[in-house]
Structure formats: structure tokens, C-alpha cells
Amino acid sequence: MGATEVGRIVMLADLDYFYAQVEERRDRSLIGRPVVVCVYSGRTEESGVVATANYSARGYGVRSGIPIALAKKRLLGTEARFLPMDHEFYKQVSERVMAILKRNVDGFEQVGIDEAYLDVSNRVANFHEAEKLARKIKDEVWGSESLTLSIGVGPNKVIAKIAADINKPNGLTVVDDEDSKAFLSPLPVESLVGVGRKTAERMGQLGIRTVGELAAFDETALINEFGRALGAYFHRAANGEDEEAVQERGENESISRMVTLKEDTNDPKKVLEAAYTLCEDVVSKARERGLLFRRVGIIAVTTDLTIRMREKSLTAPTDDMQTVKRAVKEILEKHLGGNRQELRRVGVHISGFVRRMKGQSQLTTFI
DNA sequence: CCTCCACTCTC
DNA sequence: CCGTTTAGTGGAGG
Numbered sequence: 001m002g003a004t005e006v007g008r009i010v011m012l013a014d015l016d017y018f019y020a021q022v023e024e025r026r027d028r029s030l031i032g033r034p035v036v037v038c039v040y041s042g043r044t045e046e047s048g049v050v051a052t053a054n055y056s057a058r059g060y061g062v063r064s065g066i067p068i069a070l071a072k073k074r075l076l077g078t079e080a081r082f083l084p085m086d087h088e089f090y091k092q093v094s095e096r097v098m099a100i101l102k103r104n105v106d107g108f109e110q111v112g113i114d115e116a117y118l119d120v121s122n123r124v125a126n127f128h129e130a131e132k133l134a135r136k137i138k139d140e141v142w143g144s145e146s147l148t149l150s151i152g153v154g155p156n157k158v159i160a161k162i163a164a165d166i167n168k169p170n171g172l173t174v175v176d177d178e179d180s181k182a183f184l185s186p187l188p189v190e191s192l193v194g195v196g197r198k199t200a201e202r203m204g205q206l207g208i209r210t211v212g213e214l215a216a217f218d219e220t221a222l223i224n225e226f227g228r229a230l231g232a233y234f235h236r237a238a239n240g241e242d243e244e245a246v247q248e249r250g251e252n253e254s255i256s257r258m259v260t261l262k263e264d265t266n267d268p269k270k271v272l273e274a275a276y277t278l279c280e281d282v283v284s285k286a287r288e289r290g291l292l293f294r295r296v297g298i299i300a301v302t303t304d305l306t307i308r309m310r311e312k313s314l315t316a317p318t319d320d321m322q323t324v325k326r327a328v329k330e331i332l333e334k335h336l337g338g339n340r341q342e343l344r345r346v347g348v349h350i351s352g353f354v355r356r357m358k359g360q361s362q363l364t365t366f367i
Numbered sequence: 368c369c370t371c372c373a374c375t376c377t378c
Numbered sequence: 379c380c381g382t383t384t385a386g387t388g389g390a391g392g
Contacts, residue, residue, distance in 0.1 A: 227387065228388090307373090
């Protein structure tokens with residue numbers, strides 16, 4: 001970048017309908033028909049939800065998060081295929097694609113399995129060159145993986161993300177500095193990262209429906225309504241301002257596992273049996289990474305699908321299975337005891353990581 | 368300041 | 379009709 005330039009050029013690359021597209025790639029017979037990748041809960045033959053659907057299926061109203069049974073109803077009479085998630089495989093494909101992205105940029109920040117922010121400020125002189133680079137990246141990914149992606153190019157992460165969303169699949173949208181405000185202004189507030197259904201509703205109460213209206217709203221009032229960090233972020237983002245750096249993310253700061261129980265219950269024995277399996281999972285994950293942890297918690301989803309979390313801090317960092325199981329038992333019994341509601345799902349969560357030093361035992365010595 | 372936990376969001 | 383995983387903010391209360 002020239003010394004006079006102050007602006008950045010940031011991209012957001014987003015693999016299109018990722019899981020379903022990967023399935024289309026490995027089985028060409030899927031192409032041209034609705035494809036629905038499912039998370040089966042194991043409770044009954046088809047209980048579970050849709051993880052991702054291809055655009056053919058989306059045409060029938062099939063979206064992420066809807067029950068599989070509902071998706072089947074909507075796709076009745078079509079040649080639709082329903083496939084179980086194959087997370088390991090998607091992860092391998094993702095890693096190969098991310099490697100391609102990485103070698104084309106200076107700054108890289110992966111967000112989830114199918115998205116990454118790319119900082120190309122030092123690699124291209126202007127937005128026109130950035131567009132050419134984006135095209136090259138798309139060609140490379142297509143050439144070696146036969147996958148399409150959508151890329152948004154902008155002066156910062158907020159704009160790049162929205163630009164990528166605006167035109168998919170297989171899109172490429174460039175929004176340069178001068179166009180930012182005009183680009184953002186008419187969009188619904190939900191276009192901004194961090195504004196979901198609930199927040200959009202609250203903004204609606206304030207008479208804010210578009211990003212332009214949000215940009216014009218008093219910042220102090222936003223801070224009052226949404227808190228210091230969020231309020232200030234909404235104000236800046238709506239005005240097209242965002243200084244967030246493109247930065248590689250560190251290690252995860254928590255590990256959790258969750259399962260759907262065979263049947264709704266509040267029998268501690270049944271819930272604990274499931275929870276103990278989850279303990280084994282999370283503890284071995286932590287050990288693989290050489291981590292001790294200070295907090296253990298449970299997640300309980302009741303019959304009416306409300307979610308509760310309970311956690312406690314341990315007196316010392318550990319990765320000892322018995323300690324974890326005891327903690328989980330204690331928290332769970334306390335919760336089930338004071339709660340008549342039956343559970344549908346249960347989860348175990350650990351956090352407060354401390355890297356295990358060489359020679360450090362999991363039984364920390366008290367001084 | 369720390370702990371707990373609700374809430375929101377994302378893939 | 380109903381999953382999974384992780385991050386982050388912020389309020390309440392110690």
C-alpha cells in the first residue's frame with residue numbers, strides 16, 4: 001500500500017451452502033435435485049434439524065434449523081436426498097480451501113468452517129485489483145476443489161461481510177470506500193453481524209428498520225439500549241466504520257458437547273449416564289490439547305426447549321475425569337432437584353483453560 | 368474484582 | 379414437527 005493510503009482492503013470469502021455443496025461434489029448424482037444435510041438427534045428415525053440445504057431445496061422453503069420432518073413434508077414428491085452430516089469430511093475439505101485462501105493474502109482470519117476474512121491491503125493497490133485477486137481466488141478454489149464461494153470486498157470487515165452476503169451463491173461484490181454509506185443505508189438492520197431476530201425486534205421498537213436509520217440514531221441512546229460495547233459497535237458499523245483487524249484466531253476458549261436424550265426425563269440416573277459420556281469426550285479433547293481447566297458446567301434443555309446453563313469453578317485447574325464427573329453430578333443433581341421439568345437434551349461444558357506445564361500434575365499442589 | 372448465568376448469535 | 383458448538387456481552391450479586 002502506498003504511504004499516502006490509509007484505507008484497508010478486506011475480503012470475506014464464504015463457501016456456498018457448504019455442507020450440501022461438498023456432498024454434491026462427492027456424489028455428482030445429487031446435482032440438480034434438492035439436497036438436505038441433516039443433524040439427526042437419534043431419538044426417532046427422522047427427528048433432528050436441517051444443517052444446510054442446497055439452493056434447489058431452499059426453493060421449497062427448506063432452511064437451516066427447521067425440523068427434518070418439516071423439510072420432508074415440503075419436499076414431498078421431489079427427488080430430494082437427505083444426508084447425515086459428515087463433519088470430519090467437511091473439515092478436511094475446509095482445510096484445503098483455507099490453505100488456498102491463506103497463500104493469496106497477508107492477513108487471514110477463519111470464522112467457522114466455511115468463512116474467512118482476508119486482508120489484502122499490502123497485496124493490491126486498489127479495489128479494482130482486489131476484484132481481480134478475488135476472481136483469481138475463486139478460480140483456484142474451483143480449479144482444485146470444484147467448489148464455489150462468494151466473496152465480498154470492502155474497506156473493512158463489516159462491509160466485506162455484507163457485500164459477500166448480498167450476492168450468492170458464486171458471487172463477487174465490491175464496495176469501495178465512497179460507496180459504503182449508500183450501499184449500507186437501504187439494507188435491513190439484520191444485515192449487520194450481531195443483529196439477529198431479537199435485536200432487530202428491539203430496534204424495530206425504536207423505529208429503526210434500516211441500517212440508514214440506525215446510522216442516524218443517537219449513539220448515546222443506542223448505548224443506553226444495548227450496552228456500551230454493542231451500542232457503540234452498532235453506531236460505527238451502521239456508518240460503515242469498522243477498525244477491527246483481520247487477525248488469526250487463537251485456540252478455542254471452551255469445549256462443550258451436547259446430546260439429545262433417548263426420551264425426556266428428569267431421572268438423575270439416566271441424565272447422568274448421558275452426561276458422563278460427554279465428560280469423557282470433553283476431557284479427552286482437553287487432554288489432546290494439553291489443557292487443564294478451571295470451570296465445569298452443564299447445559300440442560302427442557303421439554304419446552306428452554307436452555308439453562310449451570311457451571312462452577314474448581315479450586316484448582318484439572319483434567320482429572322473423576323473430578324469432572326463429580327462436579328457434573330453435583331451440578332446436575334442440584335439442578336434436577338430444584339426443577340420438576342423434564343430434560344430433552346443435556347450438555348457438558350469446560351472452560352477457564354490453563355496450559356499444562358511440563359511436569360505439572362493435574363493435582364495441583366496447594367501452597 | 369470474581370462468579371454465575373441469561374441471552375444472543377453462528378454454522 | 380426441533381441440533382451442535384463456540385464466543386461475547388452484560389446484569390446481579392458476592
